[in-house]
Amino acid sequence: MILKEGIVLKEINFECFRCEKHNDNCEKTLNCCCKNCFKSDDTNLLKHLENNELDSIVEGKQQIRYKPGETIIKQNTSSTYVICVRDGLAKVYVEGIKGKSLVVRLIKKLDFVTGGDLFNGNVQRFTISAVTPVTCCLINTTKLSQLFSENNRFAVELLRHHAKQNNALLDKLVVLTQKYMPGRVADTLLYLKNDIFKTNPFSVPLTRQDLADMSNMTKESLVRILQQFKSSNLIKTDGNTIEILNEEALQEISKNG
The missing domain is CATH 2.60.120.10 (Jelly Rolls)
Structure with missing residues (x-):
């Protein structure tokens, strides 16, 4: 064509x-x-x-x-x-x-x-x-x-x-050059919730590799930080669905890098 x-x-x-x-x-x-x-x-x-x-x-x-x-x-x-x-x-x-x-x-x-x-x-x-x-x-x-x-x-x-x-x-x-990995992941999650899907919880049609590429890190590092966020009751995940439980804390992580 x-x-x-x-x-x-x-x-x-x-x-x-x-x-x-x-x-x-x-x-x-x-x-x-x-x-x-x-x-x-x-x-x-x-x-x-x-x-x-x-x-x-x-x-x-x-x-x-x-x-x-x-x-x-x-x-x-x-x-x-x-x-x-x-x-x-x-x-x-x-x-x-x-x-x-x-x-x-x-x-x-x-x-x-x-x-x-x-x-x-x-x-x-x-x-x-x-x-x-x-x-x-x-x-x-x-x-x-x-x-x-x-x-x-x-x-x-x-x-x-x-x-x-x-x-x-x-x-x-x-963001990618001056923040540590938790700050970058927090930015990615807040971006998805507030700018892209504008709802909470939200279903993410992206792979974990895509999320890692958005945060400039390896997939293994992204998965580890997401698990840390879950353990701290900042987020909840169910397959590709993510729910932000404590947005104020994520914003603080983002702010402090």
Whole structure:
């Protein structure tokens, strides 16, 4: 299958759908692309676009469904699109030397991942892979660049979003380089509860290795610290379900590193 700009996708197990006519009801066009999937939340990055501008983005955008484990973006490859997540959970990670990876963030519904040639050249600096079934829209960066120059409110929102992403990466760097392992695990648990799942208890579709990669440690070290937290009645686990029993104590561990 060939996408825009001559990018060839081989041996990737996904489904791609496009509508000949753009229906305004996403719930009734699950196999298609429509503009309302960009307007379902007041915090959405594209909320400042007019209907004709949204129509421009919808024209030619592609909705793709990925199965768990499939790669959405590959580090050090070139692409000319950005990703808007419509549904599901994916991990963003940097592939290091000797097969080691560092998970820098998780992305979920309505997250917008800038990349391609929009700001930083057309070489991707990270890999994104699906954790759960993921549906996302691929948007051509050429159209976004045009809207960036024509719509001031959208340009400001996009710059703020890009700066927010960079600030989060800087904060992650500080955590991983200046905190001891218990502080890093506490940060990971609080991030999952308060930023990703926003409930307690929460079911984690991530492996223990994924959690270790989020905390920059080995899986064995992560499991040991989780056991320490359980013994101290800070958390309770049941398979992939985690419940935080003493969030104040975890925050203190996070604060003291």
